[in-house]
Amino acid sequence: EAAVTQSPRNKVAVTGGKVTLSCNQTNNHNNMYWYRQDTGHGLRLIHYSYGAGSTEKGDIPDGYKASRPSQENFSLILELATPSQTSVYFCASGGGGEQYFGPGTRLTVL
Amino acid sequence: AQSVTQPDARVTVSEGASLQLRCKYSYSGTPYLFWYVQYPRQGLQLLLKYYSGDPVVQGVNGFEAEFSKSNSSFHLRKASVHWSDSAVYFCVLSGNNNAGAKLTFGGGTRLTVRP
Numbered sequence: 001e002a003a004v005t006q007s008p009r010n011k012v013a014v015t016g017g018k019v020t021l022s023c024n025q026t027n028n029h030n031n032m033y034w035y036r037q038d039t040g041h042g043l044r045l046i047h048y049s050y051g052a053g054s055t056e057k058g059d060i061p062d063g064y065k066a067s068r069p070s071q072e073n074f075s076l077i078l079e080l081a082t083p084s085q086t087s088v089y090f091c092a093s094g095g096g097g098e099q100y101f102g103p104g105t106r107l108t109v110l
Numbered sequence: 111a112q113s114v115t116q117p118d119a120r121v122t123v124s125e126g127a128s129l130q131l132r133c134k135y136s137y138s139g140t141p142y143l144f145w146y147v148q149y150p151r152q153g154l155q156l157l158l159k160y161y162s163g164d165p166v167v168q169g170v171n172g173f174e175a176e177f178s179k180s181n182s183s184f185h186l187r188k189a190s191v192h193w194s195d196s197a198v199y200f201c202v203l204s205g206n207n208n209a210g211a212k213l214t215f216g217g218g219t220r221l222t223v224r225p
Contacts (some may be wrong), residue, residue, distance in 0.1 A: 004153070041217065042114075042200060042215030042216055042218055043131070043154075043200070043213075044215075044216045045212055045213070050132040058212070059212075082138075084203050090153055090154070092153075092154075093213065097142050097143075097156075097159055097204040097211065097213060098144075098156060098159065098200060099154075099156075099213065101153030101155070102155040103151070103152055103153050104152075104153055108137045
């Protein structure tokens with residue numbers, strides 16, 4: 001069965017600090033995605049990737065970087081975290097509309 | 111531009127009752143439509159999908175949805191809900207089914223099933 005895992009599951013960071021959220025998939029999907037979920041907004045796409053070495057900007061990329069070092073791993077990086085980035089972050093793999101989501105990371109920036 | 115609207119942020123029904131969750135989309139081309147469900151503290155799971163053909167599509171756990179091009183809608187239905195159906199449901203639109211296609215999410219409908 002498709003499997004997407006995320007770490008950490010919960011994170012508290014300080015304003016101005018660096019935060020790295022990690023995602024691993026065992027589905028051998030080429031495409032991977034990072035979303036954030038906020039009340040009233042559904043999910044919004046931050047970055048995505050077509051494969052190892054590629055990253056693309058989504059709809060709300062400002063303040064975020066992404067890294068795809070391998071087929072399995074896709075990271076989201078907040079170089080200078082701000083309180084407005086407090087949210088729940090979801091990673092997904094797949095293509096088209098059939099995406100497989102991880103369990104989410106709850107990030108709080110104080 | 112494409113958008114998805116779920117007009118009901120919260121819906122409460124009694125166990126055993128029928129259910130309809132509404133979804134309206136805006137897209138100039140041929141839409142690919144999905145319903146996802148999110149249980150508490152979990153990621154999203156695909157319930158069903160519509161690409162083309164029969165406008166009524168069946169999903170898991172007795173859910174079905176009906177596509178209407180004339181109404182730009184993709185409503186989700188279930189004949190008899192169970193308490194375990196309590197969750198948040200998202201209607202999702204994609205402009206194509208190709209690798210790399212991006213999704214547009216509705217705001218979600220939180221369903222509460224009363225025992």
